[in-house]
Amino acid sequence: MIEAIRKRRSIRSFLKKEVEEEKLREVLKAAMFSPNSWGTKPWEFVVVRSAETRKALAKATGHSSFVEKAPVVIAVCYNIEKGRRFKEDSSIAAEHIHLEAVNQGLASCFVQVADAGDPPGSAEPYVKELLNIPEGIRVMCMMPLGYAARELKEHKDSEYDPKKVHNERY
Ligand SMILES: Cc1cc2nc3c(=O)[nH]c(=O)nc-3n(C[C@H](O)[C@H](O)[C@H](O)COP(=O)(O)O)c2cc1C
Secondary structure (H helix, E strand, C coil): CCCHHHCCCECEEEECCCCCHHHHHHHHHHHHHHCCCCCCCCEEEEECCCCHHHHHHCCCCCCCCHHHCCEEEEEEEEECCCCCCCHHHHHHHHHHHHHHHHCCCEECCECCCCCCCCCCCCCCHHHHHHHHHCCCCEEEEEEECEEEEECCCCHHHCCHHHHHCCCCCC
């Protein structure tokens, strides 16, 4: 597992190569295997392949321009009627997407939608409108998915910082 975690980097440039349906299904399966509060599984995923829609999604925030270049974008959403920890649940699902992407030889990036945009908070209604997301379903983030266009730079052991670890008391 630590090998996949080491390899997981935020990738913002992608090859012009389609993502196989089987790989996409495994990635979505991993998301649906995530821990979730009270077993409520509040997540919903909108899978976007349309170039036109990806181009529009790329304009959601000042930090999302590259999503246009990914062959697939998964909007990670949550149902506010399911439990109370839907933000945590959907964020964990996004991380499962990120890690299984690595396992499938793919790459991704967590692109913030909730509370993002200029003005702050404008990204989510913009994405909801574009993707026809109904009331009661919120958007946490977008996960662009594809084959990395550059070599993955793995995390190194030197990033382990013992000062961040507090034994028994802070
Ligand atoms: C909650 C969250 C929001 C993020 N939002 C964005 C974003 O909007 N755009 C982006 O390019 N990267 C975004 N990132 C990716 C971070 O920039 C990245 O994880 C961080 O720089 C560490 O690099 P690494 O993922 O390669 O280890 C986000 C990551 C997290 C966890």
